[in-house]
Amino acid sequence: MALTGLFLCLFLVGHLLGNLQMIFQTGEEGKRIFNEYAYFMTHNPAVKVLSYLTYFSILFHAADGIVLLVQNRRARPVKYAYSKPSANSSWTSRYMALLGTLVLVFIATHMSNFWWKMKYTTEVPLHSYYSETSQDTLYLTHKGEQITTAQLRMIGDTEGTQIIMRADKMNQSIEKEYNSYISENVLSEEQLLAFEEAKNKQIRKKDEVLGEGYKDLHTVVLQYFSKGNTTESGIPVGLLGTLFYVISMSVLAFHLWHGFSSAFQSLGLNHPKYTPLISIFGRGFAIVVPLLFAIIPVIIYINS
Ligand code: HEM
Numbered sequence: 001m002a003l004t005g006l007f008l009c010l011f012l013v014g015h016l017l018g019n020l021q022m023i024f025q026t027g028e029e030g031k032r033i034f035n036e037y038a039y040f041m042t043h044n045p046a047v048k049v050l051s052y053l054t055y056f057s058i059l060f061h062a063a064d065g066i067v068l069l070v071q072n073r074r075a076r077p078v079k080y081a082y083s084k085p086s087a088n089s090s091w092t093s094r095y096m097a098l099l100g101t102l103v104l105v106f107i108a109t110h111m112s113n114f115w116w117k118m119k120y121t122t123e124v125p126l127h128s129y130y131s132e133t134s135q136d137t138l139y140l141t142h143k144g145e146q147i148t149t150a151q152l153r154m155i156g157d158t159e160g161t162q163i164i165m166r167a168d169k170m171n172q173s174i175e176k177e178y179n180s181y182i183s184e185n186v187l188s189e190e191q192l193l194a195f196e197e198a199k200n201k202q203i204r205k206k207d208e209v210l211g212e213g214y215k216d217l218h219t220v221v222l223q224y225f226s227k228g229n230t231t232e233s234g235i236p237v238g239l240l241g242t243l244f245y246v247i248s249m250s251v252l253a254f255h256l257w258h259g260f261s262s263a264f265q266s267l268g269l270n271h272p273k274y275t276p277l278i279s280i281f282g283r284g285f286a287i288v289v290p291l292l293f294a295i296i297p298v299i300i301y302i303n304s
Helices: 002-024 027-043 045-075 096-120 149-155 167-184 189-202 217-224 237-266 274-303
Strands: 138-142 145-147 161-165 208-212
Touching: 002 027, 002 045, 002 217, 002 237, 002 274, 027 045, 027 096, 027 217, 045 096, 096 217, 096 237, 167 189, 217 237, 237 274
Parallel strands: none
Antiparallel strands: 138 145, 138 161, 161 208
């Protein structure tokens, strides 16, 4: 439990840094950066391994928690005649199973909102990156076949789409620029050679993939936490979703408050000097990480 718990803490830091991009980078640029990041996170083989490790850790951590709870109950079938748990244990430590279950409910809801949509549905709209003005040097392919922008809109799914730079057209424009420069400037033999070398470096041997189609997860997240996200009958889904995230993050904070330092104790890492430091760091972690997670939907909601 301790090892999976600590690994999940690392996941939280990575996930938080990725998500904070949503509030620090705004506008079209922010949208592009976040969507490219989400694309990388779902397609890079090394990240995929980490993702599977995360899913495994969540399931193992939860299952092991249940096993421990059952074992503890079995170990003491008859309750203490006199029990005052607050005398030697904190509130959070006694409710770890409940807090953990609530975090699990949050994760399941959260993953069905974003992760499931991203991975298994075509509900996520597409990020359009195609510039009409560069049609001469760029072309699009979908699953290997060349297509037009209009066809791409009809397909409605950029997954498997590539934006490709045409080598011959690019080389033509490089040659043109080079020729006009040397005809307009008086250059020494040496400068000409250096210039020729620089030009040859720019010359493309084959068409180049400039970008891959990706889903617009940024818009999905922003719309989810927006004031305008209401059902037909007027239920404010955006507001309720934001509140749900804020409440869930306080539950996560309580879970981490005890969990972080307790993981080190479970691993037997007790040290007169370092244990108090770990405990202070753990408490800081339990406050800062959930707090930063919680402000993301709040800011998105306020700005919507
Ligand atoms: C404001 C808070 C958060 C936002 C905006 C957010 C956003 C997202 C988004 C957009 C995805 C889908 C990414 C993808 O499939 O590429 C995702 C995945 C995920 N989120 Fe969050 N998240 C937040 C907080 C959390 C928290 C607190 C946890 C855990 C307690 C969590 C656990 C996960 C997990 C396990 C995945 C799947 C990751 C993977 O496939 O590798 N998220 N999140």
